[in-house]
Amino acid sequence: MNVFINKHGVGDVLFVQLTTERPEQTTIETKGDITLIKSSEDDKVVAFNVFSATEYVGEYADGSIPLTPELVEKIQDALKKNEVTLELNVDFSPKFVVGHVVTKEKHPNADKLNICTVDVGNETLQIVCGAPNVESDQKVVVAKVGAVMPSGMVIRDAELRGVPSSGMICSARELELPDAPAEKGILVLAADAEIGSEFTK
Incomplete structure (x- = not known):
């Protein structure tokens, strides 16, 4: 899982990438402040965006955000508040x-x-x-x-x-x-x- 933010370029949006794979075709589903990006082939969520990100995770500098259990817990809570059923299984081992x-x-x-x-x-x-x-x-x-x-x-x-x-x-x-x-x-x-x-x- 990789997490990015670019407030100056895009706005207060958290980009969460769940896989390094790039599906050929995707579908989009929005629930509240969450936009899910799914593979058209198997309907698996490959990424999602969290809008009004600072309300959920606080302030971060633009760029890649280091993964911590605290950040993942906040993102998981954001999903729950927007009625998105998605369990985040995160590998915290060094990359x-x-x-x-x-x-x-x-x-x-x-x-x-x-x-x-x-x-x-x-x-x-x-x-x-x-x-x-x-x-x-x-x-x-x-x-x-x-x-x-x-x-x-x-x-x-x-x-x-x-x-x-x-x-x-x-x-x-x-x-x-x-x-x-x-x-x-x-x-x-x-x-x-x-x-x-x-x-x-």
Whole structure:
């Protein structure tokens, strides 16, 4: 689940994204201050908007809003007050974590891409990476599926030149770290960085 607000651009509206998937066709249903966006295929709610958002959740700066149990409780209460029956099941696990590049292989269909297997603690991900400096046995920052980059881009399961990729190995520039180098390349962490631990700026 990802939550955004853009009062200056759109108004006092909270945008709640429940899935990283993008259905081909959607339907809209409005109940009070809640507008539900549903997949036409299975009628599943994929996102919803909360109007008059500050009345329900309080004041937040524009952009992506960090998920907390308190915020989710307020959003759940907003749904209930508008007679929307929808239970929010939220994953509070960190989306930016320390990963260990276990293997690196050349992509069969792209000279500048590599296929990496990355241990992120509780699972091993296959990530297609185009950084020129990625190597096996590095500790790196991984944005897992569902992560929201500082640019606002949401990380989704993808397929790059025919190869599935789940997550992204990040550069300092993509993470908008201060003094990030201008040249292309992923951020390589210290060898003693703990695999699976949350990465924070």
